[in-house]
Amino acid sequence: MKALVCKAWGLPETLVVEEIADPVAGPGQVVIRVHAAGVNFPDALVIQNKYQFTPTLPFVPGSECAGVIESIGPDVERVKVGDRVIAFSQSGAFAEKMLAAAAGLISLPEGVDFATGSAFVLTYGTAYHALVDRAALEAGETLLVLGASGGVGIAAIEIGRALGARVIAAASSAQKLAICREHGADETVDYSAEDLKKRVTDLTAGKGADVILDPVGGPLTEVALRTCSWRGRHLVIGFANGEIPRVPANLTLLKGCSLVGVFWGRYVKSEPASWARDLVTLFQWLREGRLRPYVSARYPLERGAQSLAALLARQVSGKLVIVPVTA
Numbered sequence: 001m002k003a004l005v006c007k008a009w010g011l012p013e014t015l016v017v018e019e020i021a022d023p024v025a026g027p028g029q030v031v032i033r034v035h036a037a038g039v040n041f042p043d044a045l046v047i048q049n050k051y052q053f054t055p056t057l058p059f060v061p062g063s064e065c066a067g068v069i070e071s072i073g074p075d076v077e078r079v080k081v082g083d084r085v086i087a088f089s090q091s092g093a094f095a096e097k098m099l100a101a102a103a104g105l106i107s108l109p110e111g112v113d114f115a116t117g118s119a120f121v122l123t124y125g126t127a128y129h130a131l132v133d134r135a136a137l138e139a140g141e142t143l144l145v146l147g148a149s150g151g152v153g154i155a156a157i158e159i160g161r162a163l164g165a166r167v168i169a170a171a172s173s174a175q176k177l178a179i180c181r182e183h184g185a186d187e188t189v190d191y192s193a194e195d196l197k198k199r200v201t202d203l204t205a206g207k208g209a210d211v212i213l214d215p216v217g218g219p220l221t222e223v224a225l226r227t228c229s230w231r232g233r234h235l236v237i238g239f240a241n242g243e244i245p246r247v248p249a250n251l252t253l254l255k256g257c258s259l260v261g262v263f264w265g266r267y268v269k270s271e272p273a274s275w276a277r278d279l280v281t282l283f284q285w286l287r288e289g290r291l292r293p294y295v296s297a298r299y300p301l302e303r304g305a306q307s308l309a310a311l312l313a314r315q316v317s318g319k320l321v322i323v324p325v326t327a
């Protein structure tokens with residue numbers, strides 16, 4: 001099969017497309033014919049050896065895909081060959097076939113295409129866990145979303161609206177903010193051209209944001225934290241800026257607010273029953289049209305490295321997918 005392979009740590013241009021051996025399903029495993037693979041920021045970190053786990057070189061990056069089960073290993077009973085599924089693994093999705101644990105598979109709902117399926121669960125699951133479980137966002141509260149035109153950002157806008165919150169979307173260009181408005185943002189801030197703290201303070205009549213969803217990090221984190229309301233919650237999602245921020249701890253004291261960590265992958269493994277309930281709600285909202293995943297571009301496998309480069313360059317709105325097969 002063809003695969004996008006990482007042979008040495010480095011930036012996306014070091015990846016190569018080549019023929020490798022097909023995976024073989026062992027006990028509890030399945031082989032999936034990959035129809036679409038979601039491109040996520042951690043994928044760009046893994047190939048640089050900058051993520052929480054270190055795969056053994058060489059390896060195929062990519063953690064999220066949607067496709068059809070091609071074969072199953074011993075002891076697999078809950079799924080069968082031909083099933084349409086969404087799958088996760090630490091690596092392996094950027095290929096024509098992927099090996100995955102049967103226990104973690106999610107059935108792709110009827111009417112949901114492969115590209116949408118591959119772009120939905122990680123981003124919307126992260127945003128839902130952050131806003132509902134970690135922040136307990138309530139109707140009538142104000143939600144500030146940083147990096148709002150990205151995959152998690154758009155998911156947060158839509159979930160925030162579904163929960164009845166007022167959503168302020170912050171991003172780095174007018175074009176990105178137009179996309180945020182299309183997905184339900186009530187107000188927008190261009191933090192490349194406006195004073196984020198002043199703008200949020202003005203929009204909230206001095207109160208500040210009740211919840212801040214922050215997948216960006218870097219210097220923007222402290223600026224955003226200074227907009228937090230009394231008893232507010234600042235959600236630490238990730239560091240797309242590339243810099244892990246250090247913030248003055250006295251800000252949390254003065255505002256009586258909380259810095260709250262969000263690690264969706266650990267949550268799914270540690271609290272599977274809670275995650276299963278989240279998934280029921282998310283798919284219900286998807287069927288109702290309250291959630292509208294935005295796949296901004298599809299890349300063939302041969303151009304998969306370019307999708308990761310675009311992500312690192314912060315040129316992406318919504319989600320990118322790699323499409324190894326088209327039928």
